[in-house]
Amino acid sequence: MTVSTQIQLVRRPVGTPTPEDFATVTVDLPALDDGEVRVRNEYVSVDPYMRGRMNDSRSYVAPFGLNETMTGGAVGRVTESASATLPVGTAVLHGYGWRDVAQGPAAQFSPLPETDLPLSVFLGAAGMTGLTAYAGLKRVAGLKEGDVVFISGAAGAVGSIAGQVARKLGASRVIGSAGSAEKVALLKEKYGYDDAFNYKDAPVRRQLRDLTPDGIDVYFDNVGGDHLEAAIDRLNTGGRAALCGAISQYNDTERAPGPDNLGNLVTRSLNLEGFIVGRHQDLQAEFAERMTGWLADGSIVFDETVVDGIGNAVGAFLDMMNGANTGKMLVRA
CATH class of the missing domain: 3.40.50.720 (NAD(P)-binding Rossmann-like Domain)
Structure with a gap:
């Protein structure tokens, strides 16, 4: 059985969030059902919009549930697969962030191209x-x-x-x-x-x-x-x-x-x-083609602030909200 370390929201913040608003838990993942994959996350994104999801209020995305693992962007590689579309080793982008190991239907994981750039770029400049x-x-x-x-x-x-x-x-x-x-x-x-x-x-x-x-x-x-x-x-x-x-x-x-x-x-x-x-996903193909070229020729550059360990994700989020990052804030899971 695989154990996944995950971050949950246990209390809705009032004002500035504190570490006490979150909990780190371990979850035993069940065997894969047909059509599912298991992914070892390499990088997890923490973003300003997530602060709004911590409130129980109307927004463009549903709020995080209390005592439930939070979600967000992440990239990683398939480590186990019960899906013909995503074999083991495939690099994927998905929404099962705030954890080190993710599992779910293959349709919820998007395969990524193999490039000379780090996978993290698909959460940042190319994402x-x-x-x-x-x-x-x-x-x-x-x-x-x-x-x-x-x-x-x-x-x-x-x-x-x-x-x-x-x-x-x-x-x-x-x-x-x-x-x-x-x-x-x-x-x-x-x-x-x-x-x-x-x-x-x-x-x-x-x-x-x-x-x-x-x-x-x-x-x-x-x-x-x-x-x-x-x-x-x-x-x-x-x-x-x-x-x-x-x-x-x-x-x-x-x-x-x-x-x-x-x-x-x-x-x-x-x-x-x-x-x-x-609401502007129709620009994705055009954007991807142009940004890939700009990154490849070095005419667009990027920075990342990387915090190691899923257990430090809350600290990374709080630091990002206080402007401690340069470029994209990421957690190396």
Whole structure:
């Protein structure tokens, strides 16, 4: 019998989650039924959207159940198979995260191509993370040749890819925000940002204004709050914003006040659109072809912050929510 170490939510967090909201359990996996596979996870993804799933509230995805193993993106290899479609050794992408060994119907596991890149890239730049950046900029914001683009949370999983994708799609200038001087330097020296600022140094409104004397045309929002307000100030007439996340507000226990400058949406004919990457899966084939090429030729680069051991997944998640990661936060199961 195979034992799987898994992470469960045992208490709904109030405000910032704590380790006591989770439990690590071991589960004896039964023998495979016909058509099932068993997978040894290599990497498990922890992502900001998972904070919302810890609340018992309406969202675009069902909340985690209490005293049930959480789910999320993961990659690994088939170690046992009762399915002709996924033989032992096949690399797969699936939704049975937050555990070291996964088991289920073969249809719930997607085979991955064998490349020179690590499997983890299919959770990051070549996976949902990269597609989020691509869909948000290309379709939601309608990025055009010559646009000036501002990206918040630019050193995170999505932001670090979004800045590079913006350049590939024709942006004339890309500006980003991050939470440390080291990350600001990384944005400019590695990820191709023309300029960047540390949002902790001074009010975001002031810093963005000083860096964008001619305004911005596109805003990709990962942060919300003061970053969204600042972007609305700087958006030119006809400007577009793709609202991907609002990590600055995920742990709030009271409703945050809205931006004080929403009148600009009318006077400047602005378009602000929230989006969920799952509703843009029709772009997957196009994205995969382009991103595979960009990664292969080195014109898009990526970083990963990797924490070892499924037992440390909660700590990795909490660190990610506090901005401790550069690029994609992963747990090596």
